[in-house]
Amino acid sequence: MANVTLKVNGETRSASVPPETTLLRLLRDQFNLTGAKLGCDVGDCGACTVIVDGQPVNSCLMLVGQVEGREVLTIEGLATADHLHALQKLFEHFGSLQCGFCGPGVILSAKALLDENPDPSTQEIRDALGGNLCRCTGYTKMIEAIKGAACILRGEEVPAVKSA
Amino acid sequence: MAEKPKVIEKPDVLEQPDILKPPAVAPLVTFPIEVVVPEVRQQTPAVGQRATRADGRLHGLGQTKYIDDMYFPNMLFAKIKRAGVASARIKSIDTKEAEAMPGVVAVITGSDIPCNSFGPSLKDQPVLADTRVFHAGDGVAAVAAVTEQIATEALEKIKVDYEVLTPVLDPLESLKLATPGVHAPSANIYGHKVIKKGDVEKAFAESDHVFEGSFRTQMVEHVPLEPYACIAQWDANGRVTIYSTLGRITLGRADVARTLGIPMSRIRIVATVVGGNFGGKNEIRAEPAMALLSKKTGRPVKCVYTRAEEFTSSTTRHPLIMDYKTGVTKQGKILGRKIRLVLDGGAYCSWSETTLGKACILSAGPYNIENLYAEAFVVYTNKTMTGAMRGFGAPQVCFAYESHMDDIAKALGIDPLEIRLLNAFDEGSLSPTSQKLHSVVVKESLLRAAKRFGWNGIGNGTGNGNGA
């Protein structure tokens, strides 16, 4: 068994698990943070994306030994006690999620992007989401929402959506 | 209102004692205090509003509980052993070594299923293959263990003795009646449909030009982000509750009742949250097997398909072979059309009858054609079972009839938009089955799309693009 201690959503957490346990399983099975999903378990789909020390990673590809002492942000840690994060607000407003399964991963990839690049172009957004598969939405409304969230975070007005 | 992005601070490695301190108190709320009902959901009249989805907020918070997110006390995890051979007779299955593994609580095979067949129309699909394997993804045994890891390892210990048979993989081979039946003694052709109106040969004789085209489409899979999953558990009154990703719970309950031989009143199927379906979750998969494992062990049993199983062991889209022959006037008016469709019907019928019917009915396209002969066949092959997938044959035949239409347009030197407007349905047109159509807007959709796109008439037909 391997002992691991890390910060998850600002809180120090510990667990004792077999060393081959992935970060994904640690979060889901040990800490009951089921927002990160198991879509393929081999890093192809991005449904397990979480942010580790500021970088978006496929948590199914990280072993617990690699997260010792690090800071992990999951979808459960994005909203504060008072507010939804701008991304969560706009994903809801624009109808960017349908079945929702890819949602936590996409939102965290977007957050990592906006933390680094507060005014991304459409292509930069597409690049940032390139590792997150979505089968329901065609990504269009996600890109609109991310652009809108970037506006909010920069303190600007969100442009009106063009409807059919 | 500007919101500063959260800043994550890296832990200072010299501050080891901090990491060992008791954990900081987590936020006590499970959702932000600022929970407002969006304005758009409070508007009347309700129809026509861009109302946001109630589940949209939960999705964004990561609070939506899919089946794999659900845990029950004493729950076991199940995995299914896949045949790995496309066609075989099962001579014997030895589960003793698997059953003896520490952590394995129960193993079942097809012979444990009281009524081992189901299907939306033909009941040719087994819950677990017991005497014959018809495709490489067929399940032959199911294991329930205390962890998923142990269940997966136990699958290796199950010994199956196969008499491997030659698989039939090409639907055109399967169509030849001389080929040994995949489901012998039943014929390979398990569905046939004809739509006939007018006199198509006469129409060809009267046509200025007759064009032919052959098209094929491939087998594809739904790839829902959420793999298929279910959890089964019983209560002391002999009632089973099955949480499932099933898209049709009324049918699912009937199938579970039939395969397990229990009354419907003893079955509860719950399917409240699904991560994508697209047709691939529209019949039962492992529900009866999980119910049996749960009954045998007295504990809840969860089964989640691996991504590989989604491809090998859930339904797929029918590959189609489509032959078209169309007679037209020199102005491009269609006088007659003859179509032959061969559907690769995979290992089991599943939703093939529906797909056959729809593909055949839709195959002529949204066009006024008075003389039509469309014939469609669906045949067994030893590949993954083909079933319902978004469109039921329509995307395949549309690829054929619209490619064919452009070929005709080019040959006649007519704008693809014009030839479609010349032939398309109007309000009150008769369909290929002579149904009077209402609320018809195909021409409107053509004109609107062309306008929005900026379709500038017969710029094409040269076969040479404009270049970038």
Added chain:
Amino acid sequence: MKRRGRGMACMWYPIGFTVAANPSAAVVKVNEDGTATLLTGTVETGQGSLTILAQITAQELGIATDDVHVVSADTDATPMDTGAIASRTTYVTGNAARMAAEKAKLILFDVAAPLLGVKATQLEAQDHKIFVKGFPQRNMHIGDVANHARVVSGQPPIGSASFNPETLALDPETGQGKPFGTYVYATQIAEVDVDDETGEVEVLRVVASHDCGTAINPMLVEGQVEGGVAMGIGFALEEEMLFDANGRHINPNLTNYIVPTSLDTPEIEVDIVDSYDPTGPFGAKGVGEPTLVPTAAAIANAIYDAVGVRITSLPATAEKVFKALQAKREQQPKQIGTGAPPAAGASNNAAVQ
């Protein structure tokens, strides 16, 4: 060199099952404050059906979307439903929900009529009020009526209904008959760049003009079209399940079975065609499956427009397009200077009789 092309495809698609009965049942209960609960056996698979059904129920009762709570997908608690399949939910389950809401509403009208001094047939429900047609000032809040119904009249406002599309069996020999209650229509136009050296196809833009009858929720219709076009692009260009000579799967994984990512999907423009179907709930039909039906054809036609090769089998991978380009080059006689396009009718796949 990249060559640009555009292609169109139109389609028709039915709503519901082929001839066979595919009913849905629904129950609507109005609470004592005028909000309501809808019970439906359908399954929300991501398409947003529960929101649509809430909107339909709310419309019938004259209340708002958020006033309707939807309980779904439990064989113990919800009435039967044939399922989330064949693009039938808005049309079939929607009709059932509307009819169930109407029955609950009629109980409210029966209760309100004597209180407003009119006959029940003279009443309407809108904006949370039940009022006399033509005299909106003579009204009661729906909550007051609902409360009165339970507490005074002893008639809880609850309605239960089912709907099944009208069809006629197909003749076994000629296939003639009325297999579906209604159909939807659409056109998609795709613009692509084809690299004539590698065969790679890039979809730049898709305009999708779709009929769904009345759009109960245009935002959700757009979402379905955008998702469907993305799936159509995968079908057209990337996806294929491969088997070896023994029938074993070669690529049962997402590494080698390619589905469209955000980098593969283009700008998708959605246009909703004005249409009204009197047989659907408030004129609605459906939209789930039709969205991917014409995409592959539009792309194949665009490839033809761009580089003059007719791909007759899907997926139109770069290898396939490349081989077709090579074959075309070998067929064409060398032309010096003119660069004239090949004669019409010379395409590989059109045989003139």
